[in-house]
Amino acid sequence: MSFKSYMQLVRIHNVIGAALGAIMGFLVSSKWQILEAKQLLLSALVVGLIAAGGYVINDVYDVEIDKINKPYRPIPSGSISINQARTLAIILFAVGVLASIWLNVFAIIVxxxxxIGLVYYAKELKRTGLYGNLLVATTTALSIFYGGLAFFSDDWLSRIAIPTFYSFFLTLTREIVKGIEDYNGDLANNVRTLATTLGINKSWKIVKALLALLLIVSPIPFFIGFNFIYIVILIVAFIPFTILSIVQKNTIEGASKARSYLKISAIAGIIAFLLGSLPFFRG
Incomplete structure (x- = not known):
């Protein structure tokens, strides 16, 4: 075992992205009241720890699938045992929930x-396809929502609703793409994704329609309060990488490329909402 293996197991780049989502949610909700440093850092810590635990427990239950789809992952490759991974997941979840105690009761409940949702997804719901996709999209969007919840002002919900919705929508699309990418292993293990039930080509058509719709509605936040930085990042990063995802061939290989591009789109979206909420850049 090695430090690198553990970083791969928790998907550290995704964990950082989730923590950034919480930071963005807090700053958007608080109108950049960065003096509330305790709540800001705690929300990012809770989200990061629970996200890491979710990735680890997912790999614990996915070991047979990963032997086909991703044999290089830490568990199927033998660099980390299932028992070690399960113990790590429990620790990450426990510390994450404990850290939420210093926020508020609603933060603890969420x-x-x-x-519970992440464990249920890894153990059961992932094999149901669309229902599993919806849960992953919800928990990912909750990263942003959680940052706003940590601030918890009278009007935090109205400010955080739009970025939370966009995160849910983009994540749902990315999950369908991942289902296409993992088609062979999922089919061999009776996992009912859209790709294994409808076929790769039809699943791709759904993905491209959803992404096209997302592109159409993406400028809306600029017209309802987010500043010009939002639209600049949209044009420079979000739109190009989303288009790159759309133009991929309707194949498993195309899904692998699209998944990488959509990660960049997601990060660009977080940055766009974050900097787009800066109050002193509004007209």
């Missing part, structure tokens, strides 16, 4: 429900 943290607990998210842990």
């Amino acid at each position: 943290a607990l429900l998210t842990v």
